[in-house]
Amino acid sequence: MAPGRIADERRLIEKIVEGDEQAFSVLFFKYLPVLHIFASKFTKSDDAAEEIIQDAFLRVWLNRDKLAEVEHVKAYLYKYVSNECLSYLRKKLKEDRVVDVFTAKQQNSHNNTLETINLNEVTRIIAVAVDKLPEQRKNIYQLSRRDGKTIPEIAEILNVSPNTVKNALVIALKSIRVHLDQHGIVFFFPIVFFFLKIK
Numbered sequence: 001m002a003p004g005r006i007a008d009e010r011r012l013i014e015k016i017v018e019g020d021e022q023a024f025s026v027l028f029f030k031y032l033p034v035l036h037i038f039a040s041k042f043t044k045s046d047d048a049a050e051e052i053i054q055d056a057f058l059r060v061w062l063n064r065d066k067l068a069e070v071e072h073v074k075a076y077l078y079k080y081v082s083n084e085c086l087s088y089l090r091k092k093l094k095e096d097r098v099v100d101v102f103t104a105k106q107q108n109s110h111n112n113t114l115e116t117i118n119l120n121e122v123t124r125i126i127a128v129a130v131d132k133l134p135e136q137r138k139n140i141y142q143l144s145r146r147d148g149k150t151i152p153e154i155a156e157i158l159n160v161s162p163n164t165v166k167n168a169l170v171i172a173l174k175s176i177r178v179h180l181d182q183h184g185i186v187f188f189f190p191i192v193f194f195f196l197k198i199k
Helices: 003-017 021-043 046-062 064-069 073-093 101-111 119-131 135-145 151-158 162-182 189-196
Strands: none
Touching (some): 003 021, 003 064, 021 046, 021 073, 046 064, 046 162, 119 135, 135 151, 135 162, 151 162
């Protein structure tokens, strides 16, 4: 990478460490194509690759303070995606090896519905999913989304550890994704993640 590009990427990382979601979105779209190809080769599934990348970037965002010490961002992102791919493959080994074609077709049809869903309807469905969360997880999620609190701030308010807050946000996000999927909405990271504003 040219020196100028390295400097630009370093400034981008600094903004992400400070909590700049727009900068994180730039990073996401910059590396999405190559990471998607990489994950697809592992999983042999575009849907699984998207979910893996989503989960990997969520973890990168929640641990964004560590980016300040990263010298090679691309390798760092590959490591996160690789770990998610390995988790996916381990899970698959425990399941039936025969692919359910009908389910795969359903998932593909879900991918085509997102553009036609009204944003207000998405908001309503998310609100229902949030309301179903356990009380503490719901409070943590709302402090993050509604009040814009950071993980350390939420930990201090609720007198819990930052890791407890991080884990609660990860689980809450996955619960919401399942709820959206049940309504035919694919929880694709750059659109819905930033709309939910999880910090």
